Amino acid sequence: MGSSYDRTGDSSSERPSSEISTRRLREQTQRDFEIDFLERVLEQDPFFVDALRVQGNNLAARGEYARTLQLDRRLVRLVPDDAIAWYNLSCTYAVLGMLDPAFSALQRSLELGYRFAAQLRQDPDLKTLRRDPRFLRLLRRFEFLV
Numbered sequence: 001m002g003s004s005y006d007r008t009g010d011s012s013s014e015r016p017s018s019e020i021s022t023r024r025l026r027e028q029t030q031r032d033f034e035i036d037f038l039e040r041v042l043e044q045d046p047f048f049v050d051a052l053r054v055q056g057n058n059l060a061a062r063g064e065y066a067r068t069l070q071l072d073r074r075l076v077r078l079v080p081d082d083a084i085a086w087y088n089l090s091c092t093y094a095v096l097g098m099l100d101p102a103f104s105a106l107q108r109s110l111e112l113g114y115r116f117a118a119q120l121r122q123d124p125d126l127k128t129l130r131r132d133p134r135f136l137r138l139l140r141r142f143e144f145l146v
Helices: 011-027 031-045 049-059 064-078 082-095 101-109 115-120 124-130 134-139
Strands: none
Touching: 031 049, 031 064, 031 124, 049 064, 049 082, 064 082, 082 101, 082 124, 115 124, 124 134
């Protein structure tokens, strides 16, 4: 007598793998699910701006800044006049310790109209920039400080 997995036409041989897959989905966090899902979406459409934005935020929240940087760079190429895309790029550069490009991206964001003063002063991603004298000069130049 053979095992139940040897029977022709018996779908029970598929159960262990689908059970593992279902268990994996149940144990995934919402963020992990979104990252996996959006990865597949972006494989199909690498220019899907809204998916890039959400994926970048998810990866940054998970601390995957090298991957976030790739997406942020792609976003500013796709939407070069988007102040928030440039702001997010600045944040990613800053977290990675790339201060010169962070300041360039922040300046571009401010030139495009980014005006969330509280965010500039409190965003933990910009902590390294706030320690640099260039930060105060930018705030003055764009009239955040009088």
